[in-house]
Amino acid sequence: MLRTLPGFGIILAGAAFAAPNPAADASGPERLTACVACHGARTSSTEGVPSLGGQQADYVVTQLFQFREKQREAAPMNDIAAGFSDDDLRAYGEAIAALPAPGWSGPPADVALKERAQAAIAKHKCVSCHGADLAGRDAIPRIRAQREEYLAAALTAYKSNTRPGYDPAMNEVAQDLKDDEIRDLAAYIATL
């Protein structure tokens, strides 16, 4: 039997997650009502909160698992995921993957930034895992058009190993990233 999904206010309280709520067996987009209040339905407009739309379902499962097990430490997601069953992880993954993917609506990156970032992408072989268009696949995340400051924070956290990936690939890649490469990669990938 699925765990239930409490309302938004209760989610923020965290501790009330085990409370039964018969209305919450939703498997479609209704399941995400509380989530999109922070994350946005397509593009996040909140600093530090990543866009989730179109994210790879398998990747979402790995991250919700890591939040639940406190392997990836980030308030408030550790509290939010604390009561999730394994079935919930899968249901959230599928509902999130079905949301429209974020898109950049600002001006394109300037030529110098684009050249520096593309050189870093080639050097560190980002596309070999994240795909030619950086939209991810399977358990490898979509990163194109993600928020700039979130991308920079993620790369910095892998480099310092404060964010251990579900597998060490990204931590290994990040060891070789210089601070100015992180800045350029985040600024450019956010505009794709």
Ligand code: HEC
């Ligand atoms: C109060 C705001 C808030 C709410 C509500 C919220 N989140 Fe989050 N979520 C965050 C923040 C902040 C992060 C980034 C954590 C970090 O910095 O690592 C995040 C990260 C995530 C990630 C990781 C994304 C990635 O690209 O790695 C997933 C998946 C996620 N949230 C799913 C959910 C789901 C599912 C719900 C609803 C059940 C939800 N969130 C509700 C704030 C929120």
Ligand code: HEC
């Ligand atoms: C060998 C495969 C591999 C390569 C090469 C790689 N990545 Fe990753 N990347 C991953 C995996 C796997 C994850 C998920 C790790 C986790 O559990 O946090 C990830 C996660 C990320 C995230 C976090 C996304 C999110 O939503 O939180 C960012 C940002 C990222 N990669 C950017 C890059 C960039 C930029 C490059 C090139 C400089 C790169 N990656 C190269 C495998 C790779």
